[in-house]
Amino acid sequence: MGTARQKRKPLKSWQDFTSWAQDFSLMQKVLGGFFAVVLLVGLATSFVGTNLARDTIMESARKRLLSDLVTAEVVLQNTQESLELKLRMTADSETLRTLVRYGDMESVARRLTLVCEEKELDFLAIATPEGKVIARAFSEKFNAGSPVSDPIIQAAFRGKGHSGMLLISGERLAEERSTLVHRLPGEHGSRGMVLEAAQPMKAEHQVFAVIYGGILINNGNVIVDRMSRLAFAGDTYGGLPIGFVAIYQGKQAISSTLRGEDGLPLAGFEAAGAIQRNVLVRGESAIELETLTGRDYLSAARPIRDVEGKIVGAIELAQQQKPITSVIDRLVVTFLTVALVGVLLMACITYFLVRWINHPLQLMLNAARRAADGDLTQQVPVIARDEVGELAATFNLMIRNLADSKARLEEWGEELASKIAVQAGALDEAREQVARVQKLASLEKMADGMSHIMAHISDPMGSAAAYDEGAAHNRILIIDHDENTLDICQRSLENEGFEVVTAPTVEDGLCDLQEDFFDVVVADIDMPSMSGKDMLKEIKYRQPDVLVILTAPFKATEEAEEAVKLGAFDYIPKPFGPHQITFMVYTALQTRQAVERTRREHAAQRAEKIFQRLPVAIALADKAHRVVYNNKAFLELASRDGQTPVRGKTFYELFGVDPLEIAKTDGESPRSAWLELKKLGRTAKLYNFKLLEEDLRVLMLLDVTETVKKDQQAEVFRAETLTRAQRVIHQQMRVAQEIAGLLGETTAETKAALFELINLAKETGESR
Numbered sequence: 001m002g003t004a005r006q007k008r009k010p011l012k013s014w015q016d017f018t019s020w021a022q023d024f025s026l027m028q029k030v031l032g033g034f035f036a037v038v039l040l041v042g043l044a045t046s047f048v049g050t051n052l053a054r055d056t057i058m059e060s061a062r063k064r065l066l067s068d069l070v071t072a073e074v075v076l077q078n079t080q081e082s083l084e085l086k087l088r089m090t091a092d093s094e095t096l097r098t099l100v101r102y103g104d105m106e107s108v109a110r111r112l113t114l115v116c117e118e119k120e121l122d123f124l125a126i127a128t129p130e131g132k133v134i135a136r137a138f139s140e141k142f143n144a145g146s147p148v149s150d151p152i153i154q155a156a157f158r159g160k161g162h163s164g165m166l167l168i169s170g171e172r173l174a175e176e177r178s179t180l181v182h183r184l185p186g187e188h189g190s191r192g193m194v195l196e197a198a199q200p201m202k203a204e205h206q207v208f209a210v211i212y213g214g215i216l217i218n219n220g221n222v223i224v225d226r227m228s229r230l231a232f233a234g235d236t237y238g239g240l241p242i243g244f245v246a247i248y249q250g251k252q253a254i255s256s257t258l259r260g261e262d263g264l265p266l267a268g269f270e271a272a273g274a275i276q277r278n279v280l281v282r283g284e285s286a287i288e289l290e291t292l293t294g295r296d297y298l299s300a301a302r303p304i305r306d307v308e309g310k311i312v313g314a315i316e317l318a319q320q321q322k323p324i325t326s327v328i329d330r331l332v333v334t335f336l337t338v339a340l341v342g343v344l345l346m347a348c349i350t351y352f353l354v355r356w357i358n359h360p361l362q363l364m365l366n367a368a369r370r371a372a373d374g375d376l377t378q379q380v381p382v383i384a385r386d387e388v389g390e391l392a393a394t395f396n397l398m399i400r401n402l403a404d405s406k407a408r409l410e411e412w413g414e415e416l417a418s419k420i421a422v423q424a425g426a427l428d429e430a431r432e433q434v435a436r437v438q439k440l441a442s443l444e445k446m447a448d449g450m451s452h453i454m455a456h457i458s459d460p461m462g463s464a465a466a467y468d469e470g471a472a473h474n475r476i477l478i479i480d481h482d483e484n485t486l487d488i489c490q491r492s493l494e495n496e497g498f499e500v501v502t503a504p505t506v507e508d509g510l511c512d513l514q515e516d517f518f519d520v521v522v523a524d525i526d527m528p529s530m531s532g533k534d535m536l537k538e539i540k541y542r543q544p545d546v547l548v549i550l551t552a553p554f555k556a557t558e559e560a561e562e563a564v565k566l567g568a569f570d571y572i573p574k575p576f577g578p579h580q581i582t583f584m585v586y587t588a589l590q591t592r593q594a595v596e597r598t599r600r601e602h603a604a605q606r607a608e609k610i611f612q613r614l615p616v617a618i619a620l621a622d623k624a625h626r627v628v629y630n631n632k633a634f635l636e637l638a639s640r641d642g643q644t645p646v647r648g649k650t651f652y653e654l655f656g657v658d659p660l661e662i663a664k665t666d667g668e669s670p671r672s673a674w675l676e677l678k679k680l681g682r683t684a685k686l687y688n689f690k691l692l693e694e695d696l697r698v699l700m701l702l703d704v705t706e707t708v709k710k711d712q713q714a715e716v717f718r719a720e721t722l723t724r725a726q727r728v729i730h731q732q733m734r735v736a737q738e739i740a741g742l743l744g745e746t747t748a749e750t751k752a753a754l755f756e757l758i759n760l761a762k763e764t765g766e767s768r
């Protein structure tokens with residue numbers, strides 16, 4: 001009976017997956033991995049490609065819609081200009097002006113009606129400069145109503161023709177033409193959106209009347225139909241227009257090409273939320289998705305403003321979204337189909353290729369398994385002359401060599417194992433002893449390095465004093481193309497004791513910076529040959545630590561503020577007085593000195609912490625060889641409890657011997673000596689040197705008592721190690737000669753390692 005199949009555990013980690021995948025054959029792994037990679041790459045490519053195509057198509061649709069929206073605005077603008085031209089031609093009619101001047105208003109009204117019908121106007125009238133209407137189209141028996149007055153007519157009264165969009169009340173529209181009020185949703189209580197124009201009628205350069213007229217947008221489809229023809233060219237989708245144009249008065253549509261189920265134009269629907277927020281409130285363009293009459297549209301809208309610039313409505317162009325998404329859907333299906341075909345094709349090719357390669361490998365695997373069981377008579381047929389065939393031939397040669405070596409390996413196995421065990425133990429012991437000797441020798445090198453570091457512990461104070469001493473001779477460079485500014489700066493700063501160098505061009509100033517060092521550079525940011533930022537960059541490139549003060553005229557104030565953010569110290573607006581530039585230079589130098597003092601204080605605090613934490617005992621001694629300062633390590637060495645104060649005591653009182661007398665030196669360079677601390681029963685390595693410009697000496701003591709003891713033991717052990725190493729080498733070389741023929745290789749690496757061990761032991765002994 002076969003063994004029961006183990007239940008597979010759930011894969012919770014990568015390690016579980018790799019353990020599970022180990023049970024598969026090489027062919028299954030290659031096919032599965034390659035198929036997974038191809039599938040993932042195909043899906044990722046399809047996903048990225050379709051998303052990119054979708055974004056590209058949608059972006060193209062948005063751009064086209066915005067372009068068509070601009071076309072719609074041009075149509076509205078052309079309609080306005082055409083209206084203004086029609087009224088100008090009517091106002092210039094000599095016959096009409098004669099009739100008005102002679103007071104024949106009935107003839108004037110008939111002529112206005114004729115013009116109104118020819119020019120496709122909704123109303124046309126003539127008013128006097130007092131605002132009273134004296135004649136209207138479609139009204140031969142005119143009864144004057146209330147005076148008319150709006151910005152367009154007022155502009156014509158001043159002798160200049162004008163046109164634009166207006167919101168006119170229902171009462172006035174009823175007076176202009178009684179039938180117009182029926183096109184408003186609320187009749188007399190509502191307002192209508194009117195495209196109006198007015199032209200003055202002059203006689204002897206005097207305005208004696210104004211002719212005005214307009215087109216009511218509400219429920220008038222002439223303008224929106226013209227916009228739709230230009231934008232959509234009559235294209236349809238699913239038997240319906242591909243898009244529509246709508247004009248809104250406020251948030252309500254007053255004219256559109258969108259048609260309902262009865263085939264009539266729709267009006268009265270509200271604008272989408274984005275149009276109300278972005279277009280009607282903020283005055284911005286908007287493009288969004290909306291749903292009308294059960295269809296999804298991609299719409300774009302822009303505001304309509306009246307003659308005073310107020311937002312009174314909006315123009316909207318909308319295109320059905322389904323034609324766009326259908327193109328995207330077809331593209332997605334095409335991408336997925338191509339990807340699927342490619343995955344299947346690559347899977348087939350991979351299957352046959354892996355099977356072709358895997359067959360000779362499977363033969364070698366079977367032969368290797370039988371050879372592992374002890375059968376070294378197996379031979380693999382060499383099918384091809386490629387790398388796999390060469391591998392099969394090499395495998396056959398290896399099997400023959402293994403058969404020849406098996407007997408000899410069995411013969412020498414037991415003897416080799418015993419010899420290697422003995423020699424490995426001896427070699428490990430020798431290496432451990434040599435490593436201990438190297439550690440003992442490294443302590444003295446560490447103390448030598450620390451003595452040189454402590455010899456220069458007072459160097460930073462000397463550098464700070466040198467800086468303060470040179471502060472009184474600060475050098476100033478002035479760069480300005482104005483000779484008066486150069487003269488004022490030079491005289492005022494030289495009177496304060498500064499050394500001043502002037503440069504009339506940026507190039508001269510940069511040459512001065514290249515040749516000499518300066519503390520402060522005062523430069524005009526408005527130089528003709530280079531911008532302020534580039535000049536600041538060049539100055540900082542040559543002398544990074546120099547303080548740069550910029551002088552800037554009013555027009556370059558913003559550039560100066562940007563330059564300060566990029567590294568300039570500050571700027572002075574032009575024009576400025578001598579005291580201002582002097583004060584600014586002093587402020588810059590004092591600021592740098594304050595920063596340097598703070599840095600020195602922080603450095604001193606860090607040095608004190610490091611000094612106290614050093615493991616080497618350090619003390620400062622006066623002429624009487626008394627301790628005036630010490631660190632924690634010195635206190636632990638000199639006092640038995642590690643806490644008794646030692647300052648003010650002589651070295652003789654502390655150690656029973658005076659180290660400075662034993663290792664006496666008058667020079668400033670460190671001196672070292674071995675010292676027996678009789679009172680403490682310790683041995684120390686002594687370093688002492690004189691502090692620079694101080695009447696004090698530094699004493700450094702390194703406790704080497706344990707090191708000396710181990711060093712003495714190491715001297716005895718070194719000789720034993722050398723003898724043992726020689727013996728191990730000779731034994732190993734004999735063993736190597738015996739097994740060289742068996743393994744077909746030498747033990748050169750082992751011999752080199754042993755020779756290196758002997759040389760290391762000899763060098764250690766000589767250094768001791």
